[in-house]
Amino acid sequence: MSTPAASPVVTNPGQVYRRLLGYARPYLGTFLVGVFGMALFAATDALLAYLVKIFLGGAFIEHDPRVIWIVPLGAIALFFLRGAGDYVSTYFPASVGRRIIKALRGELFAKYLRLPVAWFDATSTADMLSRLTFNIEQVAEATTNAVTVLIRDTLTIIVLLGYLFWLNWQLAAFALVLAPPISWLIRRINSSFRRYSTRIQNSMADVTRVSKETLDAQRIVRVFNAQQRQQREFEAANELNRHSNMRLVNARAVSNPVVQFVASIGLAIVLYVAISQVQSSAMRVDDFMSFLTALLLVTAPLRRLVNVFGPLQQGIAAGASVFAVLDAANEDEGADHRVARARGDIEYRGVTFTYRADKGPVLRGIDLTLAAGRTLAIVGRSGSGKSTLVALLPRFYDPEAGSVRLDGVDLRRYALANLRDQIAVVSQDIVLFADTIRANVAFGSPDATPGAIEAAAEAAYVMDFARELPEGLDTHVGDRGALLSGGQRQRISIARAILKDAPVLVLDEATSALDTESERHIQAALARLQQGRTTLVIAHRLSTVEQADEIIVMDEGAIVERGAHAELLARGGAYAQLHRMQFNA
Numbered sequence: 001m002s003t004p005a006a007s008p009v010v011t012n013p014g015q016v017y018r019r020l021l022g023y024a025r026p027y028l029g030t031f032l033v034g035v036f037g038m039a040l041f042a043a044t045d046a047l048l049a050y051l052v053k054i055f056l057g058g059a060f061i062e063h064d065p066r067v068i069w070i071v072p073l074g075a076i077a078l079f080f081l082r083g084a085g086d087y088v089s090t091y092f093p094a095s096v097g098r099r100i101i102k103a104l105r106g107e108l109f110a111k112y113l114r115l116p117v118a119w120f121d122a123t124s125t126a127d128m129l130s131r132l133t134f135n136i137e138q139v140a141e142a143t144t145n146a147v148t149v150l151i152r153d154t155l156t157i158i159v160l161l162g163y164l165f166w167l168n169w170q171l172a173a174f175a176l177v178l179a180p181p182i183s184w185l186i187r188r189i190n191s192s193f194r195r196y197s198t199r200i201q202n203s204m205a206d207v208t209r210v211s212k213e214t215l216d217a218q219r220i221v222r223v224f225n226a227q228q229r230q231q232r233e234f235e236a237a238n239e240l241n242r243h244s245n246m247r248l249v250n251a252r253a254v255s256n257p258v259v260q261f262v263a264s265i266g267l268a269i270v271l272y273v274a275i276s277q278v279q280s281s282a283m284r285v286d287d288f289m290s291f292l293t294a295l296l297l298v299t300a301p302l303r304r305l306v307n308v309f310g311p312l313q314q315g316i317a318a319g320a321s322v323f324a325v326l327d328a329a330n331e332d333e334g335a336d337h338r339v340a341r342a343r344g345d346i347e348y349r350g351v352t353f354t355y356r357a358d359k360g361p362v363l364r365g366i367d368l369t370l371a372a373g374r375t376l377a378i379v380g381r382s383g384s385g386k387s388t389l390v391a392l393l394p395r396f397y398d399p400e401a402g403s404v405r406l407d408g409v410d411l412r413r414y415a416l417a418n419l420r421d422q423i424a425v426v427s428q429d430i431v432l433f434a435d436t437i438r439a440n441v442a443f444g445s446p447d448a449t450p451g452a453i454e455a456a457a458e459a460a461y462v463m464d465f466a467r468e469l470p471e472g473l474d475t476h477v478g479d480r481g482a483l484l485s486g487g488q489r490q491r492i493s494i495a496r497a498i499l500k501d502a503p504v505l506v507l508d509e510a511t512s513a514l515d516t517e518s519e520r521h522i523q524a525a526l527a528r529l530q531q532g533r534t535t536l537v538i539a540h541r542l543s544t545v546e547q548a549d550e551i552i553v554m555d556e557g558a559i560v561e562r563g564a565h566a567e568l569l570a571r572g573g574a575y576a577q578l579h580r581m582q583f584n585a
């Protein structure tokens, strides 16, 4: 089995952007309304320069008395239109952007539910959270604000240039000479924006990771007095984040003055030519002032345009990191074999499995048959591969060689959801959801009746402690079940398995957190539960596996002994040794 890469693949920025815009396609109409606002906004800029011409021409050259009304009212009308254009060009694209974000977030979350278990082994959950929150917000920026500025200000510049050409094309042509060096500069700045953006996103993932780990493990941190250590680790991530951000800010801050300076050279040339034209009376003063106004008006959108490439590149880097996840292969959904309820015959045939090639196989040539309704106990040293062996049943992993069968059918031929319906698991690490005890028991069985839930809670001795609570089964268990004891959590997860009522039952250290008293009760409950089901029990406490129909002893991924309890004791091998160690202690 190969470990899928979690790092973002380097994709062509243009491709990423086109794909992002693909999400906007359904809202093209809304977006076009925004573009209309942008055009209005752009037009008012040129009209402003035109108003200057009317004012100067009317007031100083033609001495037209109407100017006293036309110009002030014209200014009000112009700014009203400009405001309307501004509003429309902000609101509508943002509404498209937020929809893109929602769609992308939903898609990413859905993807997280479909990725294979191995993907989660290789990726930190904080990194995945960071993509879902921080990175996606940056996509919003790139697809809305940035696009708005990009279109609106490009339009503004085009309209203003058009006006300049209309006024005096020779002069305007001089101004255009500057276009190539400026666009070259912008491209250069752009590539550095992109580099820093990726760094910022990675460092943000680090900040999230360290904080999540520290918060999750807050008790461990306290008892080991590791506050300073965690603080230092956080400081490093925090500082890297600040540093990367400042690099971006610097690139952004430098880019503007540089572009403006280059533009000022053009302005100087144009002014030189214009002034000489005015002096030789080849150009009227109102045309000159209007030309100058329009030229100065170009600088504001130009500046915004240069600034927008930062967020745009951040959005593209973020989009690439999101698409890298969306493009990862899903968990294999299996074929289409379905059963209403499996009998429960289980067979492992020559199963070999490796997590990581450099560590070697964790399961080696496992052959095993377990008839329906019988109980198999798996014992062996820690790390011998017991949990891995049972993890193959719900297809958390697939064998590298050999096959696992249920009722004689290879697990890979079952529809995955159907296969998982046949298996109930009480695992080594119990996870509860921040909800009520009732909701946690019913987690895998949404259709369960209250009566069935209570019966399961009763059978798993959940009622024993739930009865004492003021809200009974409706008590909230806290974040990941923090308000309950380890044994109580374990009983809830057993109740969950009882309620699921699946033909195959996997108990991985299901009673490890229980005291002897409750363990006896639970054993009785589990014994009842095991009737009529195929059960695989993993236990360190050998007293709990004596009743099993068969016991296998694992060592370094292989089955080294098998048989019934008495048989194995009599043989005096590995099992007898384990047994001696436990009962002499």
Ligand SMILES: Nc1ncnc2c1ncn2[C@@H]1O[C@H](COP(=O)(O)OP(=O)(O)OP(=O)(O)O)[C@@H](O)[C@H]1O
Binding pocket: 121, 355, 356, 362, 380, 381, 382, 383, 384, 385, 386, 387, 388, 389, 428
């Ligand atoms: N997700 C994983 N990725 C890589 N290696 C793993 C993974 N899970 C387990 N291993 C390795 O595989 C080996 C077997 O682990 P496994 O959890 O199956 O042991 P176990 O017999 O259940 O041990 P224990 O009794 O302590 O629960 C160990 O060496 C472990 O380090």
Ligand SMILES: [Mg+2]
Binding pocket: 386, 387, 388, 428, 508
């Ligand atoms: Mg284990």
